[in-house]
Amino acid sequence: MTETVLKVNNLSASYRKNTVLHDVNFQINQGTLTGIVGPNGAGKSTLIKTLLQLHPTLTGTVDFFGLPFKAAQQVIGYVPQRGSVDWDFPTNALDVVLMGLYGRIGWLKLPNRSHKQMAMEKLEKMGMAAYADRQISQLSGGQQQRVFLARALVQDADFYFMDEPLAGVDAATERAIMAILKELKEQGKTVMVVHHDLQTVADYYDHVLFLNKTVVAHGDTTSIFTKENIARTYGGNMRWTLKEEESHVVHSQ
Amino acid sequence: MWSILSSSNFQWVLASTMILGIAAGMIGCLAYWKKQSLMSDALAHAALPGVIIAFLILGEKNLFLLIMGAAVSSLIGAFFIQWIQSATRITEDTAMGMVLSIFFGLGIMLLTIVNRSAGGNQSGLDSFIFGQAASMVKSDVITMLLLAVAVIVIVAIGFKEWKIYLFDPQFAKGLGLPIKGINIVYTLVLVTTIVVGIQAVGVILIAALLIIPSVSARYWTNSFLYMLILSALFGGVSGVLGTFISAVGNGWPTGPFIVIVAASFFILSLIFGKERGILVNRLAIIAHKRQLKSRKSSSSLKRSELI
Numbered sequence: 109m110t111e112t113v114l115k116v117n118n119l120s121a122s123y124r125k126n127t128v129l130h131d132v133n134f135q136i137n138q139g140t141l142t143g144i145v146g147p148n149g150a151g152k153s154t155l156i157k158t159l160l161q162l163h164p165t166l167t168g169t170v171d172f173f174g175l176p177f178k179a180a181q182q183v184i185g186y187v188p189q190r191g192s193v194d195w196d197f198p199t200n201a202l203d204v205v206l207m208g209l210y211g212r213i214g215w216l217k218l219p220n221r222s223h224k225q226m227a228m229e230k231l232e233k234m235g236m237a238a239y240a241d242r243q244i245s246q247l248s249g250g251q252q253q254r255v256f257l258a259r260a261l262v263q264d265a266d267f268y269f270m271d272e273p274l275a276g277v278d279a280a281t282e283r284a285i286m287a288i289l290k291e292l293k294e295q296g297k298t299v300m301v302v303h304h305d306l307q308t309v310a311d312y313y314d315h316v317l318f319l320n321k322t323v324v325a326h327g328d329t330t331s332i333f334t335k336e337n338i339a340r341t342y343g344g345n346m347r348w349t350l351k352e353e354e355s356h357v358v359h360s361q
Numbered sequence: 362m363w364s365i366l367s368s369s370n371f372q373w374v375l376a377s378t379m380i381l382g383i384a385a386g387m388i389g390c391l392a393y394w395k396k397q398s399l400m401s402d403a404l405a406h407a408a409l410p411g412v413i414i415a416f417l418i419l420g421e422k423n424l425f426l427l428i429m430g431a432a433v434s435s436l437i438g439a440f441f442i443q444w445i446q447s448a449t450r451i452t453e454d455t456a457m458g459m460v461l462s463i464f465f466g467l468g469i470m471l472l473t474i475v476n477r478s479a480g481g482n483q484s485g486l487d488s489f490i491f492g493q494a495a496s497m498v499k500s501d502v503i504t505m506l507l508l509a510v511a512v513i514v515i516v517a518i519g520f521k522e523w524k525i526y527l528f529d530p531q532f533a534k535g536l537g538l539p540i541k542g543i544n545i546v547y548t549l550v551l552v553t554t555i556v557v558g559i560q561a562v563g564v565i566l567i568a569a570l571l572i573i574p575s576v577s578a579r580y581w582t583n584s585f586l587y588m589l590i591l592s593a594l595f596g597g598v599s600g601v602l603g604t605f606i607s608a609v610g611n612g613w614p615t616g617p618f619i620v621i622v623a624a625s626f627f628i629l630s631l632i633f634g635k636e637r638g639i640l641v642n643r644l645a646i647i648a649h650k651r652q653l654k655s656r657k658s659s660s661s662l663k664r665s666e667l668i
Binding site: 157160161162181182184185186188192193194197198199200203204207210211213215216217218219243259263 | 394396518519520521522524525527528529531532533534535536537538579582583584585587588
């Protein structure tokens with residue numbers, strides 16, 4: 109089962125005059141869990157936003173399941189960075205999760221009991237059932253991230269994009285989120301995650317995409333996640349030291 | 362005084378300022394969460410030249426057409442704010458400040474010219490600055506009512522869409538919600554509310570009716586639905602009470618009184634608000650301190666018993 113679900117061809121994007129992405133080419137197979145890694149400003153978030161047409165495309169084509177984005181939109185889920193919304197907004201956790209169903213509920217219609225039931229199940233899955241009625245500003249960072257993930261799960265998409273879901277969350281939440289990602293993968297869903305922590309890449313992802321304005325390397329974690337590729341992506345100031353049982357990435361002085 | 366209050370025209374005026382207050386309260390909530398409270402002020406000031414130019418072209422005061430003029434001028438203002446931001450590196454607040462003062466200056470200049478040149482039929486144009494609800498006739502009132510009701514209906518039927526649009530527009534776009542279309546609808550309802558209100562409240566103060574009720578409502582609730590309802594309530598009551606008070610005096614402008622009433626609601630909310638009012642917060646802190654203290658003393662008591 110190696111169906112290609114995403115084809116990106118010669119993609120480029122910019123902010124004003126600064127080109128952030130140029131000549132990005134890669135293909136993603138179904139059922140893979142890909143970590144997107146690269147230094148700050150490498151265009152990781154921009155890549156996701158450009159793929160999902162949240163950021164204008166300069167050149168290039170993007171095919172989802174062999175279709176243009178608009179046609180595949182309903183089966184694509186997106187988990188934005190936690191900091192992209194105002195958590196002071198007056199609503200509760202259950203309500204945020206319900207937003208994941210808005211497309212299915214239909215525009216201008218209100219959610220009914222069965223929709224709430226579905227949202228509640230996903231909250232439960234993320235260990236957040238007890239916080240369903242909690243005002244979202246009173247949730248911790250990790251809990252907010254879990255709510256975002258529950259909202260993505262309830263969408264029941266086939267292809268998920270997540271922008272740094274592990275940023276600023278505690279170890280328990282990180283484990284919970286990674287367990288969910290593995291489960292999605294086992295269900296045959298495809299997931300792409302912007303990831304920051306090089307130490308955990310090998311444990312978490314079966315595929316890795318090195319990005320620094322363009323794709324530096326992409327493929328199986330076992331063959332592609334090498335110190336050469338890390339050095340090529342991050343520049344010379346990163347040194348990859350392999351010890352007997354643990355690996356470290358450190359800044360060389 | 363009571364003769365004014367019981368006249369049927371005045372009752373119509375009251376109804377229209379009430380509906381206006383409700384519409385403004387609701388739209389104000391949207392503007393509040395779009396972080397564009399000041400936008401309403403800029404667009405309101407930008408409406409003034411449109412009113413005067415419409416009058417210059419028509420030579421008469423037909424509220425509907427003056428409102429159309431105001432709307433066009435306001436939308437041009439909105440377009441400029443957008444355009445300045447995208448074409449230059451000038452930030453949104455600066456762009457709004459520029460549009461606000463330049464359009465208002467232009468409006469006042471045109472108003473002066475009209476006042477100097479034309480005959481007596483221009484009198485009353487001044488009331489667009491501070492608002493004069495009592496000067497409205499029944500046809501004006503009906504125009505206002507219809508437009509304000511349309512605005513309220515648009516906000517009410519798209520409640521769920523407005524919520525996701527304000528909370529997380531990127532996610533909403535991912536779900537297939539046409540964000541650009543909603544942006545246009547948002548600007549249209551905002552401008553409609555503003556121009557509908559300018560005869561009653563005036564271009565200078567209409568923004569207050571959009572901003573103050575929603576901010577006040579925020580102190581009472583943690584639910585977007587209740588915030589919308591409360592904000593509409595505060596706006597509606599401010600409209601009625603302000604119009605009522607201004608009718609007591611002879612030729613008193615309506616706008617300032619409506620705003621003062623709205624501001625009183627704000628002060629009450631600031632102090633007594635259930636969710637984040639000063640008093641409630643204070644009491645909670647005091648109660649918490651007392652609880653900690655009693656726990657401490659009881660534990661030290663236990664310790665002393667052990668010794």
